[in-house]
Amino acid sequence: MKILVTGKNGQLARSLAVRAQGRGIEIVLAGRPELxxxxxxxxxxxxxxxxxxxxINAAAHTGVDQQEDxxxxxxxxxxxxxxxxxRLTRMAAIPIIQVSTDYVFDGKSGxxxxxxxxxNPQTVYGCSKLAGELAVRSQNPDHLVVRTAWVFSQYGRNFVKTILSAAQTRKRLQVVADQFGNxxxxxxxxDGLLxxxxxxxxxxxxxxxxxHLAGQGRASWYELARQILEISKAVGGPIADVEPIASDQWVAMALRPANSELNSERFANDFGYRxxxxxxRVSSVVGNIIKDSVTGQDSR
Ligand SMILES: NC(=O)c1ccc[n+]([C@@H]2O[C@H](COP(=O)([O-])OP(=O)(O)OC[C@H]3O[C@@H](n4cnc5c(N)ncnc54)[C@H](OP(=O)(O)O)[C@@H]3O)[C@@H](O)[C@H]2O)c1
Incomplete structure (x- = not known):
C-alpha cells in the first residue's frame, strides 16, 4: 500500500515516514516546492x-497567530x-485522510x-480548518477527518522544543495554566492514522x-512545561523555573480554547488504537531531543 503524505517537513509527515517503516506501507512524502x-x-x-x-493531507498553515493577519x-x-x-482523489477512486484540529471548538465545554x-471556531485557523473538513467531506465520500491536538515531537516546531529552547537562555518561564488539552x-x-x-x-x-485522536490524559500548558523541564533536568538538559499565569496575562493574536480536550473513544473502538x-511520551521525546543535541544529530 502506497500513501502520499503532504507537508513533508512537518511533524506528522515525518512521523508517518518513520512509523510506517517495516509495516508494509510505503510513504511518499511531498511538500514545497513540488507540492x-x-x-x-x-x-x-x-x-x-x-x-x-x-x-493523507498532513500539510497545513499551522501558524495560529499569524493567520489572524x-x-x-x-x-x-x-x-x-x-x-x-x-476532488482529485475522488476522481482517482482513492481515499483521503484530512487531519484537523481541536481549534474547531470554542473550548467552553466542561x-x-x-x-x-x-x-464553534474562534480563530481564523479554526475556521479555515473547519472549512477544510467540510470541503473534504463534500468532495470525496471515501474520506476520514481526524481531529487532533497539542502535537509534539522531536521534529519541527512545537511547544516541547520552544520550552527547552527558552530554558537555555532564561531562568524563569511564565506559562499559561488555565488552558487544558491533550x-x-x-x-x-x-500510528493511529496507519x-x-x-x-x-x-x-x-x-x-x-x-x-478524534489525541494523547491520553489532560494537561495545562503549565503542567506540560513543568513535565518537559523535569525530564530535561533528569537527563542533563536545560533547566528553568516555571511560573503559572492566566490566559489574560499572555498576549497573543489568536484566542486559545480554554478546554479543548478530545474524547478519542470512537477512534479506539473502530480502529483498535489508543x-x-x-x-x-513527553519523557521519551525530551530524552531524544536532548540526546540528539548532545550527539549533534538533527532534531530540526
Ligand atoms: N501542531 C499541532 O499542535 C496541531 C494541533 C492540532 C491539529 N494539527 C493538525 O495536524 C496536522 C499536522 O500538523 P503538524 O504538527 O505536523 O504541522 P507542522 O509541523 O506545522 O507541519 C505543517 C507542514 O505543512 C507544510 N505547509 C505549510 N504551508 C504549506 C503549503 N502552502 N504547501 C505545502 N505545504 C505547506 C509545512 O511546510 P514547510 O515545512 O515547508 O513550512 C509543514 O511541513 C495539520 O493538519 C495541523 O493542522 C496540529
Missing part, C-alpha cells in the same frame, strides 16, 4: 506521478487545497469533546467519517 498547497494546479501531476492508494492565505491552504485534493459536539505525540498520531489506513485497505471503506499517556 505547494497554494498552487493547486500542480496537484494532479503529483498524484499522477506517485499513483498512491491513499492520500492573513485569513485569505489560511483559507487557501487549509480549506481550498484540501477541497481540491479531495467535558472532553466528542465528534457529535457542534464546532498533548499528543506525533508518533502516536501517525491503523486507520490498514483498516481501509482491508475493508470497503471507513466505518465513519469523523474521529494514543499513549502524554507524560510517558
Amino acid at each position: 505547494d498547497l497554494e498552487n493547486p494546479s500542480a496537484f494532479a501531476s503529483v498524484l499522477k506521478s506517485v499513483a498512491p492508494d491513499m492520500v 492573513e485569513p485569505q492565505r489560511a483559507f487557501r491552504i487549509n480549506a481550498e487545497a484540501p477541497a481540491e485534493l479531495a 467535558e472532553p469533546y466528542v465528534e457529535s459536539d457542534g464546532p 498533548p499528543t505525540a506525533a508518533h502516536d498520531l501517525a 491503523a486507520a489506513a490498514r483498516f481501509r485497505r482491508d475493508h470497503q471503506g471507513f466505518p465513519q467519517g469523523l474521529y 494514543a499513549g499517556d502524554w507524560r510517558d
Whole structure:
C-alpha cells in the first residue's frame, strides 16, 4: 500500500515516514516546492506521478497567530487545497485522510469533546480548518477527518522544543495554566492514522467519517512545561523555573480554547488504537531531543 503524505517537513509527515517503516506501507512524502498547497494546479501531476492508494493531507498553515493577519492565505491552504485534493482523489477512486484540529471548538465545554459536539471556531485557523473538513467531506465520500491536538515531537516546531529552547537562555518561564488539552505525540498520531489506513485497505471503506485522536490524559500548558523541564533536568538538559499565569496575562493574536480536550473513544473502538499517556511520551521525546543535541544529530 502506497500513501502520499503532504507537508513533508512537518511533524506528522515525518512521523508517518518513520512509523510506517517495516509495516508494509510505503510513504511518499511531498511538500514545497513540488507540492505547494497554494498552487493547486500542480496537484494532479503529483498524484499522477506517485499513483498512491491513499492520500493523507498532513500539510497545513499551522501558524495560529499569524493567520489572524492573513485569513485569505489560511483559507487557501487549509480549506481550498484540501477541497481540491479531495476532488482529485475522488476522481482517482482513492481515499483521503484530512487531519484537523481541536481549534474547531470554542473550548467552553466542561467535558472532553466528542465528534457529535457542534464546532464553534474562534480563530481564523479554526475556521479555515473547519472549512477544510467540510470541503473534504463534500468532495470525496471515501474520506476520514481526524481531529487532533497539542502535537509534539522531536521534529519541527512545537511547544516541547520552544520550552527547552527558552530554558537555555532564561531562568524563569511564565506559562499559561488555565488552558487544558491533550498533548499528543506525533508518533502516536501517525500510528493511529496507519491503523486507520490498514483498516481501509482491508475493508470497503471507513466505518465513519469523523474521529478524534489525541494523547491520553489532560494537561495545562503549565503542567506540560513543568513535565518537559523535569525530564530535561533528569537527563542533563536545560533547566528553568516555571511560573503559572492566566490566559489574560499572555498576549497573543489568536484566542486559545480554554478546554479543548478530545474524547478519542470512537477512534479506539473502530480502529483498535489508543494514543499513549502524554507524560510517558513527553519523557521519551525530551530524552531524544536532548540526546540528539548532545550527539549533534538533527532534531530540526
Ligand atoms: N501542531 C499541532 O499542535 C496541531 C494541533 C492540532 C491539529 N494539527 C493538525 O495536524 C496536522 C499536522 O500538523 P503538524 O504538527 O505536523 O504541522 P507542522 O509541523 O506545522 O507541519 C505543517 C507542514 O505543512 C507544510 N505547509 C505549510 N504551508 C504549506 C503549503 N502552502 N504547501 C505545502 N505545504 C505547506 C509545512 O511546510 P514547510 O515545512 O515547508 O513550512 C509543514 O511541513 C495539520 O493538519 C495541523 O493542522 C496540529
